[in-house]
Amino acid sequence: MESSVEQVGNVTLVRVSGSVDGLTADSLQTTFREQVDAGAVRLVGDLGGVEYTSSAGLRALLATLKLARQRGGDLRLAAVQPAVFRVLELSGFTTILKLFPDVDAAVKSFGA
Amino acid sequence: MTPAAEITRPARPASLADLLGFLDATIAGAKLDATTAFDVRLAAEEVCTNVIAHAYPAGVPGPVTLRLERKPDVVVVTVEDAGIPFDPTTAPSPALGGDWHERAIGGLGWHLVRRVVDEVHHEPIAAGGNRVTLIKRLPAGT
Numbered sequence: 001m002e003s004s005v006e007q008v009g010n011v012t013l014v015r016v017s018g019s020v021d022g023l024t025a026d027s028l029q030t031t032f033r034e035q036v037d038a039g040a041v042r043l044v045g046d047l048g049g050v051e052y053t054s055s056a057g058l059r060a061l062l063a064t065l066k067l068a069r070q071r072g073g074d075l076r077l078a079a080v081q082p083a084v085f086r087v088l089e090l091s092g093f094t095t096i097l098k099l100f101p102d103v104d105a106a107v108k109s110f111g112a
Numbered sequence: 113m114t115p116a117a118e119i120t121r122p123a124r125p126a127s128l129a130d131l132l133g134f135l136d137a138t139i140a141g142a143k144l145d146a147t148t149a150f151d152v153r154l155a156a157e158e159v160c161t162n163v164i165a166h167a168y169p170a171g172v173p174g175p176v177t178l179r180l181e182r183k184p185d186v187v188v189v190t191v192e193d194a195g196i197p198f199d200p201t202t203a204p205s206p207a208l209g210g211d212w213h214e215r216a217i218g219g220l221g222w223h224l225v226r227r228v229v230d231e232v233h234h235e236p237i238a239a240g241g242n243r244v245t246l247i248k249r250l251p252a253g254t
Contacts, residue, residue, distance in 0.1 A: 052150065056161065063217050069213075083150050090223075090228070091223070095209075096211070
């Protein structure tokens with residue numbers, strides 16, 4: 001898994017690629033938490049390059065979502081691929097996370 | 113994956129890289145369709161991480177054995193430990209309907225396993241420990 005962070009207006013975009021599993025999910029959660037700790041609570045996760053997630057990845061996303069919302073922000077996801085979408089759906093995450101077809105739509109949803 | 117591939121490691125977080133690497137290599141060699149490969153990978157990872165996290169008392173790890181076998185119409189995943197008796201088929205399902213602040217962080221592993229494979233079996237091992245067997249049916253014509 002690889003991730004990179006960039007600012008798009010007042011939104012922090014975290015681009016993720018590869019497998020989010022028991023080996024890599026902690027590092028993704030740390031990346032997100034560092035942003036929230038720095039005050040960046042409007043987060044977009046670009047999952048366009050993520051082909052796999054296990055429950056470890058779901059934990060990282062839910063922990064980030066809670067942290068961001070508790071501080072008045074949100075974590076929104078963009079470009080979720082079908083196999084990963086299915087895991088989100090099986091876990092009931094599609095009803096609590098806001099999903100967008102692409103990064104542009106996710107960023108704009110914050111009013112950026 | 114012919115006839116069966118197997119790996120045994122200490123049930124510690126540091127072993128996860130070996131276990132997942134074995135999974136990826138074995139699945140890649142089994143010529144599975146993408147969905148079956150994804151589901152077998154997911155279910156096997158969840159069972160292995162559960163053994164690493166919960167099968168043994170803190171500070172006293174024992175082995176975890178992961179075995180994959182491709183049969184004509186199914187993939188069989190077997191995970192064995194020598195640890196605390198635990199029957200995952202009785203694990204409670206997580207509450208999936210609540211609002212975001214009510215969701216528990218964790219507890220989704222066994223739920224996903226049950227959803228992505230066709231059968232989950234558990235049997236205690238006579239010498240102590242657990243054997244979990246997962247059956248994933250292959251799509252017709254593969």
